[in-house]
Amino acid sequence: MAGNGSYYITTPIYYVNDSPHIGHAYTTLACDVLARFKRLDGFDVKFLTGTDEHGQKVATSARDAGIDPQTFTDNVSQNFRDLLGVMNFQHDDFIRTTEPRHINACQALWRAIAANQSPKGQDNIYLDSYGGWYAVRDEAFYAEGELTDGPDGKKIAPSGAEAEWVEEPSYFFRLSDWQDALLEFYEKNPDFIAPVSRHNEVKSFVEGGLHDLSISRTSFDWGVQVPDDPDHVMYVWLDALTNYITALGYPDQKGEYAAYWPADLHMVGKDIVRFHAVYWPAFLLAAGLEPPKRVYAHGWWTNEGQKISKSLGNVIDPVELVERYGIDQVRYFLLREVPFGNDGDFSHQAMVNRMNGELANDFGNLAQRVLSMINKNCEAKVPQPGDLTGDDQDLLNQAHALHGSAAGCLDRQAFHEALESIWVVVRAANGYVDAQAPWALRKEDPDRMKTVLYVLVETIRHLAILAQPFMPNSCAAMLDQLEIGESERNFANLGLEQALKPGTELPKPQGVFPRFTDEEKAGEGA
Numbered sequence: 001m002a003g004n005g006s007y008y009i010t011t012p013i014y015y016v017n018d019s020p021h022i023g024h025a026y027t028t029l030a031c032d033v034l035a036r037f038k039r040l041d042g043f044d045v046k047f048l049t050g051t052d053e054h055g056q057k058v059a060t061s062a063r064d065a066g067i068d069p070q071t072f073t074d075n076v077s078q079n080f081r082d083l084l085g086v087m088n089f090q091h092d093d094f095i096r097t098t099e100p101r102h103i104n105a106c107q108a109l110w111r112a113i114a115a116n117q118s119p120k121g122q123d124n125i126y127l128d129s130y131g132g133w134y135a136v137r138d139e140a141f142y143a144e145g146e147l148t149d150g151p152d153g154k155k156i157a158p159s160g161a162e163a164e165w166v167e168e169p170s171y172f173f174r175l176s177d178w179q180d181a182l183l184e185f186y187e188k189n190p191d192f193i194a195p196v197s198r199h200n201e202v203k204s205f206v207e208g209g210l211h212d213l214s215i216s217r218t219s220f221d222w223g224v225q226v227p228d229d230p231d232h233v234m235y236v237w238l239d240a241l242t243n244y245i246t247a248l249g250y251p252d253q254k255g256e257y258a259a260y261w262p263a264d265l266h267m268v269g270k271d272i273v274r275f276h277a278v279y280w281p282a283f284l285l286a287a288g289l290e291p292p293k294r295v296y297a298h299g300w301w302t303n304e305g306q307k308i309s310k311s312l313g314n315v316i317d318p319v320e321l322v323e324r325y326g327i328d329q330v331r332y333f334l335l336r337e338v339p340f341g342n343d344g345d346f347s348h349q350a351m352v353n354r355m356n357g358e359l360a361n362d363f364g365n366l367a368q369r370v371l372s373m374i375n376k377n378c379e380a381k382v383p384q385p386g387d388l389t390g391d392d393q394d395l396l397n398q399a400h401a402l403h404g405s406a407a408g409c410l411d412r413q414a415f416h417e418a419l420e421s422i423w424v425v426v427r428a429a430n431g432y433v434d435a436q437a438p439w440a441l442r443k444e445d446p447d448r449m450k451t452v453l454y455v456l457v458e459t460i461r462h463l464a465i466l467a468q469p470f471m472p473n474s475c476a477a478m479l480d481q482l483e484i485g486e487s488e489r490n491f492a493n494l495g496l497e498q499a500l501k502p503g504t505e506l507p508k509p510q511g512v513f514p515r516f517t518d519e520e521k522a523g524e525g526a
């Protein structure tokens, strides 16, 4: 699609040590909504996701499962691919770090970094040996001062992961020389890290001084080989971060790389900010490449108030959620319930309240009432409006202003605000139905009834078009009932010019948002 330029958005690539859960689905959902919104808004979008398959953590999981790492990663990576269909995600590429295109890109990036000198005129990469702490669960190195003492004299990282002492020959990246360049980059690009609390956190971490970073391992071999040194595999985070440019054809810097880099947005969870906002821009600057435009770190989900973890047995499976509540209901809930950027809690009650209250009652009933009245009282055709009153115009003006406000919210990744702005109009439309009482006008003033129903159906058209990125199937069903063709569903069709044509025949309406009516849970709903 033409028009508004390019938009490149990425999810983290997920470790294949685990099955996909609600947290993974959440990050990818946020990206899918943005990708869909930008496509409908005329952008040329590339939406990348995939799996992170190397490193000690994955190698250990494969060994524990008694399977060779490649077969193990093939199996688990497929679970992540399957999740895309379950959640109705429209990604453009799925990258696996064991693919040849990626190994090639990693080695090229390593060479580019090594070929340049640091701002202080030293080699960016040097060989030494590492003696220090490493947490396999985080695949991260920690300084002694960051750790606390756990039971049995174990050392615990701030994430809660156990750290172990590691001593081995290692190549280092001269991160300490990049401190000033990074601070200058943050200063010049105040929107680079969001939300602002994360920006401050990263800035003070870098201001506190940076240690050189160990970027190779020798104690296992499940990774990308360091160029010209077969004893070393690359540190899994250097390997993993490179995926964002592998997918654009790097080291070739023409083609997709030229079209899409720097990325518009790397969406990540708050657990991996440091890697994306410190290490990644430093690697790129060292290689003479541009850092991404923005990194957004969202919050974490808990389950009924508890941290989600395999050992607590409370992992939320997105497949079960979708089977129970419906795809669009889950998509809506995850982005509506919690202000994006904050931590959130999943509960059955909260899910049912949103689903029954906002989807079935507010939006679903609005469409169903209006379309049924048109079906019964207007020969099932879009009615012919007469002169518009101030109230009619007010509602239409609100519908017309929605595109701008939703786009503004989404450019700040304020998904909850975008949905709230749509629901302000849903509620205004419901208030208008009650105030205008078209059922009473049927006998008293049928022409006025037609005007009111026209204003409502045109408002519903706007709501359904704008809510598509969040709830693609339900909105498609609603737009089908308005007889709006596939090519008339993008945002260029919003506003007066493409308004519904009076006389268009409409099919018999059907409810789009079912209520949650599980007998066992009867009485719990809104």
Ligand code: ME8
Pocket (backbone or CB within 6 Å): 011, 012, 013, 014, 015, 016, 022, 023, 024, 026, 027, 052, 240, 241, 242, 243, 267, 268, 269, 270, 271, 272, 299, 300, 301, 302, 308
């Ligand atoms: O960190 N709530 O992969 P990972 C919200 N391979 N989001 C959650 C979550 C929760 N409870 N749990 C996980 C890695 N996430 C690396 C990334 S990128 C170059 C390499 C989401 O499988 C969140 O986005 O541990 C988090 O950042 C990501 O899953 C971590 O996935």
